Amino acid sequence: MRYLKSLIIIFLVIVVVLPYVNGLNEPGTRTPIKHVINIFFENHTFDNLFGVYPENSLANSTQDSIISNLTLPLNLLGNETLLHRMNAVPIGQFSTQDPIEGYLAYHQDWNHGMMNNFINGSGRQSMTYFTASQVSPLWDVAEEYALADNYFAPQISESAPNTLYYLTGFSPVINDYGPPPFIPFNETIFGELSSYGISWGVYVSNASSGSFDMSQYISGINNYRDNVQSWNMFLNQVRFGNLPAVSWIFAQDSDGYDMGAPSNILKGELWLIHLINSIEESPVWNTSTIFVTWDDPGGYFDQVSPPVFDGIQLGMRLPFLVISPYAKEDYISTTLITHSSILAFIDYNWKMAALNQFVSKCNIPLDMFDFDIPYYQGYLVRPPLLFNEFPVPASSYFSLNATFLNYNYSSAFPIKLQIDHSSLPYIDKGSSSFNLSSIQSRLFINRDTVYLPISMSAYSVLGFVVINSAIVFLIFWRRKNGK
């Protein structure tokens, strides 16, 4: 009987303890980061949102002193001639007319790298930029954490190819058409994470369909519908500390959270701040990093000619923010990076093989972090910092009322830095040329493939051509032979 009792107790202990042991047994990480949170917006270039960062023309002298300490990225402030050709979005206005979008429009804008044809390509409305009166919330985040000024869209094109590079490190399409072709699930970052047993989740405004931005291109993603959840579920998981290792939060929504013109960008900004504040207040903050970026340029002007990287002509420059207790404060990274660099970071952090050849070549912006040097006041990591200099919504689903719209946002930038600029244990600008191929990382996928199923594919179109040609040939053959 005693043996039986002992066995029952041992069994119960195992049942209770095993899930925790299993949880602890997740593959180790190379950095203290245990949660990568990716937040994805729509359609803005670096110059459109950070073109005059950090100059606040309405700022008083106290703020000036901090501005003078900030590193100036390559932006419109360095080019007065260019700045005068452009239009600042007026104070009190938070949107612009939608620039003309499209593969061809963007190529016209780009004009073989001369970046001088935006008026003919995306239209006059492309030559606009936002100021502290609209984007102070974003600028505050950039000031407190790290901003990249050399981050490019993977393609001179629209959402589909760029988002696919964000999720798979390649794209079978060069513009917004399809599917087909379809990308096999196992060739995406979701497939790689699943194969390594690393938890992941995708969060969307409405999770009922189980789909997310460009998920229609991924064949087999429907088997992972449970991984697609709502923004509220994300916040719950953050609050209770049970967030997956890697999360993607898509702002794409019909209610204008995604910042894409002609939406009011304030809505997306405040939504972002609500998420950041929620994460900073949560148990996952100490082990998290948040990567914020935009899918494509949306037709807005940017002055920097995108380089060719690993044989691929990159697209326009986009903003990229890193928010983390390990992110360097007030830091500008000049590392040449693109959407797939985020995949490279994920692969690096969880000691996985590089998702594919392109990902293995992408630089990883490790310079934006400081994983070694302890911060002030005894904290090993930077303590949470809430952004509340302006009205912040209480929920991730909200409407822009007068409280939000009438606030003087220019007064909210800059904010007091968490660590005094002069005490920073690093210089406030730098770069990194580290990538997975430099550490001889294996490749998870040696060669990217795409699925073209018989239904609605090039093959079935070809089938129609063959059948038609055969019948036409028969017609002429019968005629020739007098049958």
Added chain:
Amino acid sequence: MENKLSPLKFFSILIDSFIISLQSSFYILFFAYIFGSIYLIGDSRELYPLLEGVIIGLVLFISAIIIIGNGTLGRIFSLIISGVLIIIAWYLSAYPYFNSPNFTLLVIGMSIMSPFLVISQYFLGYFSIRRRSLKAITLSLSSLIIIAIIIVFAELYERQGQILLPLRIEVLGALSILSALIILYIKRKQP
């Protein structure tokens, strides 16, 4: 009086033109699809230079057919020209970083119409249309129908969010096969 086009004859020409245009459109859009240039029709600004090329191509090919006729030599010549133009269309479509895009689009639009040259030559022979004036009328009507098909195709493609591209070509393919089967069936019925 002999040159006057009777309503019955006109109807017959209209049917012939419709078959030529259906067959040509299917092959033209098939090539545009496999070259990856078809998505260019999704933007009205891109559509205009493409249509200019389409119209120029059609006018050139109609003139060529009327001048060179549809004998064996003419057909061989057309096959060669068509092949060369298709290769040009493929090359330009595969070269994504073109500058002066409108001119390039125009050339793509013109070159990719070359299947019309071959198809219409064969069908004119099949339909026994020998008089130059009838050829001109038939080919002009076919051209107008092709342009209409491309515009409707582009409009539907854009309105429905630039999706289901292969399905639309398949529908066109099914109609082409149907028209070919009808010709085959009618021929069989003839004594």
